[in-house]
Amino acid sequence: MDAVVCHSVDEVLRRAETDADAVFIAEEGLFGQDLQALATWVDQQPAWSDFPFVVLTSKHQQPAVAAWRQRMVAALRNVSLLERPVQSITLTSAVKAALRGRHRQYEVRALLEARERASNQLEALVVERTSELEKANQELRTQMAERAQIEETLRQAQKIEAIGQLTGGIAHDFNNLLMVISGGLDMLDRRADPARRERLMDGMRQAAQRGTALTRQLLAFSRRQSLEPESVDLVLRIGRMRELLDRSLSGDVHVEVQFEPDLWPVEVDPGELELVVLNLAVNARDAMPDGGSILIEASNAPGETVLGITGDFVRLTVTDSGTGIPEEVRTRVFDPFFTTKEIGKGSGLGLAQVYGFARQSGGTVWIESECDRGTSVIMLLPRSARVPDQPDGERPVEDDSPDASAGTVLLVDDDEEVAALVGEMLEHLGYRVTHAASATDALGALQNGCQVDIVFSDVMMPGGMNGVELAREIRTRDLGVPVLLTSGYAEAAQQSAAAEGVHVLAKPYRLEELAISLRTAIDGVEVH
Numbered sequence: 001m002d003a004v005v006c007h008s009v010d011e012v013l014r015r016a017e018t019d020a021d022a023v024f025i026a027e028e029g030l031f032g033q034d035l036q037a038l039a040t041w042v043d044q045q046p047a048w049s050d051f052p053f054v055v056l057t058s059k060h061q062q063p064a065v066a067a068w069r070q071r072m073v074a075a076l077r078n079v080s081l082l083e084r085p086v087q088s089i090t091l092t093s094a095v096k097a098a099l100r101g102r103h104r105q106y107e108v109r110a111l112l113e114a115r116e117r118a119s120n121q122l123e124a125l126v127v128e129r130t131s132e133l134e135k136a137n138q139e140l141r142t143q144m145a146e147r148a149q150i151e152e153t154l155r156q157a158q159k160i161e162a163i164g165q166l167t168g169g170i171a172h173d174f175n176n177l178l179m180v181i182s183g184g185l186d187m188l189d190r191r192a193d194p195a196r197r198e199r200l201m202d203g204m205r206q207a208a209q210r211g212t213a214l215t216r217q218l219l220a221f222s223r224r225q226s227l228e229p230e231s232v233d234l235v236l237r238i239g240r241m242r243e244l245l246d247r248s249l250s251g252d253v254h255v256e257v258q259f260e261p262d263l264w265p266v267e268v269d270p271g272e273l274e275l276v277v278l279n280l281a282v283n284a285r286d287a288m289p290d291g292g293s294i295l296i297e298a299s300n301a302p303g304e305t306v307l308g309i310t311g312d313f314v315r316l317t318v319t320d321s322g323t324g325i326p327e328e329v330r331t332r333v334f335d336p337f338f339t340t341k342e343i344g345k346g347s348g349l350g351l352a353q354v355y356g357f358a359r360q361s362g363g364t365v366w367i368e369s370e371c372d373r374g375t376s377v378i379m380l381l382p383r384s385a386r387v388p389d390q391p392d393g394e395r396p397v398e399d400d401s402p403d404a405s406a407g408t409v410l411l412v413d414d415d416e417e418v419a420a421l422v423g424e425m426l427e428h429l430g431y432r433v434t435h436a437a438s439a440t441d442a443l444g445a446l447q448n449g450c451q452v453d454i455v456f457s458d459v460m461m462p463g464g465m466n467g468v469e470l471a472r473e474i475r476t477r478d479l480g481v482p483v484l485l486t487s488g489y490a491e492a493a494q495q496s497a498a499a500e501g502v503h504v505l506a507k508p509y510r511l512e513e514l515a516i517s518l519r520t521a522i523d524g525v526e527v528h
């Protein structure tokens with residue numbers, strides 16, 4: 001270290017101002033000196049500077065000395081005290097630490113100066129860029145007319161895309177309903193048994209009700225349906241839906257209901273509520289192709305704020321153990337026509353109807369989901385101040401299908417109502433019918449030795465395998481069974497089915513069309 005000896009405070013200050021990096025001084029050298037000048041110099045340092053002082057002190061503890069020492073430390077600010085006697089290594093390490101600190105300050109000064117230069121350069125660049133931006137803005141204004149035209153073209157394309165998404169789902173759903181109605185009417189003229197005719201009439205009534213519900217879905221996402229709210233007991237209302245839920249879901253999906261004791265009634269349209277719960281259950285089923293569980297919970301939620309209004313609500317939650325919703329999709333799930341299902345398998349209106357129902361009822365809805373950890377749809381529904389009426393009971397549906405006497409058809413369809421009607425039609429044509437609710441179940445039955453003359457399968461089904469894939473698996477495994485497919489949106493499956501050499505019978509179809517298609521498929525099979 002390069003050390004310079006100074007003999008006065010003034011000399012110390014001059015050195016500190018020019019070429020010194022630290023000051024080592026004995027406190028006796030400051031006795032009797034005017035510390036104000038030293039303190040003023042310390043206070044007037046630039047922001048980056050905190051000049052270091054190392055002071056050699058003593059053990060004198062007289063009150064006057066101790067008080068003066070305190071004033072000296074306060075004046076110097078960045079000061080290290082070394083008490084005599086002091087070892088040389090202690091002295092040198094303290095001074096080196098002071099020097100390192102000062103050199104760090106020099107680095108900060110360099111950074112500040114560099115930042116100041118960069119700021120000046122940036123200011124000049126801003127002036128330059130401002131001129132360039134003005135030129136660019138002028139060019140942009142000349143392009144605005146073209147942009148408006150492009151935006152209008154994009155809006156038209158989006159409309160066409162939305163209509164395309166809607167068409168596939170609505171065509172599938174409505175053609176299934178028309179299949180039940182037209183086929184049922186066809187069968188009424190061929191059945192004399194009153195019980196059978198009554199069953200066909202029940203199926204057609206249910207199909208008409210499903211058509212009405214689908215129309216309500218179309219209106220719900222735009223919030224144009226007319227709601228008739230009343231006081232509803234969730235325990236009774238959802239409890240009476242258990243049979244409907246069991247029919248709508250596959251056997252490997254378990255539904256559990258948990259309601260808080262003394263649950264408040266809610267002020268909602270009961271029919272819309274049932275449709276919402278059914279929509280959420282079906283969505284949950286589709287998110288669990290390998291089966292799983294659905295939990296329906298309800299609890300009181302006092303003092304919640306919804307749409308800017310604070311009041312009492314009931315929290316209704318439907319949770320599944322399915323695949324979950326990716327984050328990039330989560331923000332769009334309530335958009336009308338948006339669906340992640342295959343073409344023709346969903347209209348994209350289910351969750352939009354849930355959103356419209358919740359908001360029109362004076363509540364709200366949101367989704368919590370993690371990939372591979374399931375999804376929860378949470379609704380807040382307003383508490384009702386009225387006492388709910390007791391719901392009427394439902395009439396049980398009996399199944400008295402007789403045995404047929406000719407041929408065997410493995411009927412594969414996840415829609416119970418369509419399957420029941422088609423089963424009646426097949427039995428009338430003389431076939432024995434074995435029903436499977438999914439392609440996986442049908443393939444398992446064939447592998448286990450189920451002897452059938454033909455497989456008659458819907459194209460669109462849950463469970464990870466559709467009808468075309470079922471036909472491909474039957475051919476690949478060389479099971480020697482002909483396959484006839486049917487679909488409410490046959491256009492979507494024609495190309496892939498033709499590649500497998502399988503005919504697609506479009507819904508709705510008449511009994512004669514079914515008979516001809518079955519006989520053609522059976523007679524055309526190659527025997528191995």
